[in-house]
Amino acid sequence: MKKTLLALAVSALSINAFAANVDFTAASPAVNTIATELSLPASNLVTTADTLTWDLGFSVTTATQRYIKVSLTNGAKFTNAPGVTAGAAAGALSQGGAGQSFVIMEVTPAANLAPTDDVVLTLNNLTLTGKNEVGVSYQLFETAVDAVNGTNALVNVAAKPYIKFGTGLVATFQPFSVQRVIDVAANPTSTAFTGALDANSAKIGAVAIDAVPSLVNYSMAPVTLASLVGAGTALEVEGDFSAGLKTAGALVPAAVKLAGDATDATGTPASSLTSTKATFVIDATVLGNPATPAYVDVVYHVAGGAANTIAPSSYTANYKVVPAANTTTAGVNIGKIGELAKNGASQYVDLALKPGGAYENFVRISNKTNVAGNVYITVIADNGAQQTINLSDIAGQSASLAARSSTTQISVKQIFDAAAAKGLVLAGEGKLRLLVDGEFPATGTTTNANDYGLSVQSYTVAKDGNSFATF
Structure with missing residues (x-):
């Protein structure tokens, strides 16, 4: 006699053993679970x-x-x-x-x-x-x-x-971190990847779709994905694909593939592709295994060249279901499956004084490159809690720094207030660390490191104006 194995549901998978014979003397008797669809x-x-x-x-x-x-x-x-x-x-x-x-x-x-x-x-x-x-x-x-x-x-x-x-249908995604793989140092800038599958290919997410294992129908027979979804069922992936592979200037479906890798010849091309949506008509094809879990990658191939700048983008997936006969199966909005961002330079400020304390602490951020780019600040409290903010979250600042430009002076209190608005709370002595990321090259082609990258200056002024220090 088989046992109940696991229980989760859409954001959580439910697995029950197929039970032809049920022994109610067992500690955990098996249960027949019929797919509600x-x-x-x-x-x-x-x-x-x-x-x-x-x-x-x-x-x-x-x-x-x-x-x-x-x-x-x-x-x-x-x-x-x-x-x-x-x-x-x-x-x-x-x-x-x-x-x-x-x-x-x-x-x-x-x-x-x-x-x-x-x-x-x-x-x-x-x-x-x-x-x-x-x-x-x-x-x-x-x-x-x-x-x-x-x-x-x-x-x-x-x-x-x-x-x-x-619930008999599971459509889920592989947990992810933002991939900072759009190469701002490429020539032309942001027309290739770095640290991805290769210079022209990047994984933008991964999904798994199948029926919940060991569910049954009203005849106590196993349910498969084909029991729930029919012909015309599709996976839609939305995001920016404008830099994808092209023929005569027009995007081709092979620019986005399921189960692909760095080799353009592998994987299944999208059934149709626009600059903002890849559609894969997969009918009742199983993708990966949500129970293991095992996932199928979604891979983005770019054309390269000056006319194909890769735009930073998040990517979302939606499983659009055509219900199988005698079912009421609904589609699943899988949600955000990945994000591509520009790489760039990073600098730490290891000591930012307590906001509103005895000394006024300021930072000034400089882009020392010839490339404009967005700036992000990760604010880290003494207990390790952190929040990442956009530069534009700070009053009076824009999201991007132009080439060779600097911000006005920004108080640590302004930075903390922006992070606090997202939930960060001071801890310990109330001091902070800052990690500043800029979407522009960390190094250049000359031997003078000062010509390239990101600079963060930190300085402190006593409230009475009688002392000044940089560090």
Whole structure:
């Protein structure tokens, strides 16, 4: 008998073992989970010949009559009368069964039965009231009257789940960090990648799509992705693809591929491509394995050259579903799967004084290159908590620094206020560290390092104006 393996749901995957025979004496009995996307069949019929097992729970001597009562929850009914055995003794129907939510079976063993002997009920289909959990309870009675009235049970095992319902479709993405791989030092700038798959290819995200393992349909057969989605189902990836491979100046679908790598010849090209959307018509094709997990990469190939500047962009994915027959399967907005950004220069300020303290602490940021670029500041508190802000989050500053330009002086308090607006809180002595990132080259082609890169100057002025220091 298989066991329940795992439970998650869309942002969380649910895995239940396929249970042909359910042993309710087990610590964790298996459960049949039916995919909720499947429409109820005619007459709400569940086709099942599963066996359900309990311990008898009380000894029965030879030729003694006892009555076994099995009941279903939530209005479910036995479509046809089930069979029951207690040890080697076959039960005879006393009441209930077909069209009822209970069955009472009389057993008269030809040999003594021990409390640990099995009671086995063999189903012959069930009729549901809807997509509701079905539990099954077991009772043993000494008399028929008690069995009918539900009184004085010798054994009483509360209902445990036999059928549940759960989401059958999973579409998810691989966790990611922003990839700063657009090479601002390329010639022309930002027309190639660095630190990516190669100079012309970068992974922009990875996805996994499949049916939840071991879910079943109303005939207790395994559910596959093809049970849920039909022809025309597509994965849409949105973002900036304007620098992609081109023929005669027009984007070609091979600029974005599933399961691709640095070699343009591998992977599956998009079915269609615009400068902002790649569409892959994949029908019921499984991508990766959400349960493992294993993912399929989405790869962006660029054309290179002055006319194909790679724009920084985030990328989102949407699984657009055409429901399979007799389903109500809905699409999944997978969300942001990746982000490409420019690389560049970084500088630390290892000591930024407490905002609003005895000394006014300022920084000045300079772009010493011939390339304009955005600037970001990661503000780090004494306890390691951090927030990253855009330069433009600070009052009076723009997002980008022009070539060879500098900011006005910025107080550490202004920087902290921008980070605090995103949730950062001072810790310890209230001091900070700053990491400043600029989207322009860190080094150049001359031997004079001062001609290139990012410079951050930090200086302090006493509030009374009597002292000044740089560090």
